[in-house]
Amino acid sequence: MSNYTMFTAAVNTRLPDSTVLLTRDLAETLGLQGSEQVHFHVGQTSCKLTVAIRNSDKLKMKLAVNPGALKRLFLQAEKNYGIKKDMHGLHLGPVVGISADVSNEKGKPFGNQSFFFQQLLQAGEAMGEICYAFSPYSINWSKGTVAGYTYGKKGWLRKTFPLPNVIYPRERAYAVNHTYRRRLEKVGARFFNPPLVGKWETYLILKKNPDLTSYLPDTKLIKNFSQVDLMLKKYKAVYLKPTTGSKGKNIIRVSKRKNIAGYEYQYEINNLIIKGNAPSLSRLQSSLRRVMGNRSYIVQEQIDLLRLNNNIVDVRILVQKNDRGDWETTGMACRQGKRGSITSNISSGGSGRKLDMVLNQNFDDENHRARIIEEIYFLAIESAKTLEKTIGPAGEMGVDIGIDKSGAVWFIETNLRPARHVFLLIGEQDTRLRSVEMPMLYLRYLAGFTSKER
Incomplete structure (x- = not known):
């Protein structure tokens, strides 16, 4: 059994600004009486409206307000939305925000993620959600609103929305940009995923689960480059991986040279494969500085x-x-x-x-x-x-x-x-x-x- 129901929003220009007109079936589903004053919550905003009930049997599960109230509730006429009741009043939507990096590319406000977001927004709207994509820098904290994007028949449209109930974080910087996250959590918003976690921290967490230890490759945090040599005495080859980062960037494979002292290495820069060798550990370290920089790295046994x-x-x-x-x-x-x-x-x-x-x-x-x-x-x-x-x-x-x-x-x-x-x-x-x-x-x-x- 669901704790929410679906309704269709409608406009009625004859209604006072403070009145909401519900069809009888919707009012009964929500347990509302005529003349009752109810708080309507949309994301992190709310307004109080007086309930009126329409007795017609022809219309089903409809909620009508005048144009001004429709705008305040962030609804669109003839669209379907979710609604649920609790001790605080009625909640619409819910309001879902997808946070992301904004692009200057024409017709693609979120770059390569634009089509993905288009699909997310269409899926969310079909479920009765009020959803939009936004940049964390487009939040107006004093007004409690967001300049966000929706997608419709005419393409991408920028509009004003309330602060969301829940956020799907998809921006690259969300691993380090905790300021807006903390502020949204403070007003009651919840996040779909926690901040990103690094490879070394992931290894330490999983290692504590005895059911998972046999699945984990031998891994060490590089504090001294001699650890690479120690690992190569145990395994024929190792991988050096930055503790943060994705898409396989800045990963290095190192092995001992055959029949001769020294090391062989391989990595990629801009999809170009680079191979080399070094006669000593110190030369290996200096040769890899170009790709490793000052990043923190782990060394891990190579899986065959x-x-x-x-x-x-x-x-x-x-x-x-x-x-x-x-x-x-x-x-x-x-x-x-x-x-x-x-x-x-x-x-x-x-x-x-x-x-x-x-x-x-x-x-x-x-x-x-x-x-x-x-x-x-x-x-x-x-x-x-x-x-x-x-x-x-x-x-x-x-x-x-x-x-x-x-x-x-x-x-x-x-x-x-x-x-x-x-x-x-x-x-x-x-x-x-x-x-x-x-x-x-x-x-x-x-x-x-x-x-x-x-």
């Missing part, structure tokens, strides 16, 4: 990943919460690195492959393949549950998992701002669409509009 056409392959699993707040696996796909690359990232020239196809090419035993898939599901959900116990509630994670040549499953990393493009690359349009709907369903739940009693 499966290969397809001699290119490395890993698995991206998208786990998301549903409209009851429970974790689900929305989809999974393999990412195949470009020729010669040490990473599998799509943004660096990688491609998508179906997991079944990759497993069938590498493992003959059907039971073995089934066990691998079962472990992937377990590792993805368990790592998400474990992480959110420490970093705070989350709505989705992209979990990257490696499969080695023996069929063992390994945790690689999680991404709190996951891309979905890989599902289109393997022809799974339905999975891609589901991955867009799920955040809007969970945001509705997060705002207190629940679809089912728990």
Whole structure:
């Protein structure tokens, strides 16, 4: 049973500014009486209106106000919205904000994310949400409003909205820009995902779960470059990864040279593969300074990943919460690195492959393949549950998992701002669409509009 219902907004120019006219079925559903004064909450704003009830049986689940009140309630005529009642009054929507970096690109106010946001907004509106995309810098704190964007028949439209009930953070800087986040939380807004967490912190959190330790590659935080040499005495090759960052940028593979003293290394800059060697540890460190800079790094044992056409392959699993707040696996796909690359990232020239196809090419035993898939599901959900116990509630994670040549499953990393493009690359349009709907369903739940009693 839902704790909210849907209604259609309407305009009635004959109504006083302070009156709301409800059809009888809507008034009965909400438990309202005629002449009752009720607070209407829209995001973080509210206004008091007097209820009038229409007795006509022809109109169903309608709420009418005059044009001025319609604007104050941030509603549009003939559109459907969610509404729920609690001890504080009536709540509309809910109001969902998608925070993002604004672009100067014509017709794409949010750059490469514009089409994704368009789909999110359309999905949210179909669910009765009042939703918009916005830059954190477009908030008018004194008025409690936001200059945000919606998408309609004429394309992108900039309008004024109330501060949201819930926020889906998609801006690149949200790992460090906590100021607006704290201010919104202070007025009662809730965030879909916590701030980004680094690779070393992720490793330390997951290591505390005894059910996950066997899935974690040996990992050390580099405090002294001699740790790289110590790891190379244990493993034939290691990966150096920045503790923060994504898309496989600034990752380095290092190995010992064969039959001669020294080291070999490889990394990529602007999708260009760079290889080199160094006769000593100090020369290795100076050679890698160009890519490492002053960033904090971890050193990690190399996993002997499966290969397809001699290119490395890993698995991206998208786990998301549903409209009851429970974790689900929305989809999974393999990412195949470009020729010669040490990473599998799509943004660096990688491609998508179906997991079944990759497993069938590498493992003959059907039971073995089934066990691998079962472990992937377990590792993805368990790592998400474990992480959110420490970093705070989350709505989705992209979990990257490696499969080695023996069929063992390994945790690689999680991404709190996951891309979905890989599902289109393997022809799974339905999975891609589901991955867009799920955040809007969970945001509705997060705002207190629940679809089912728990």
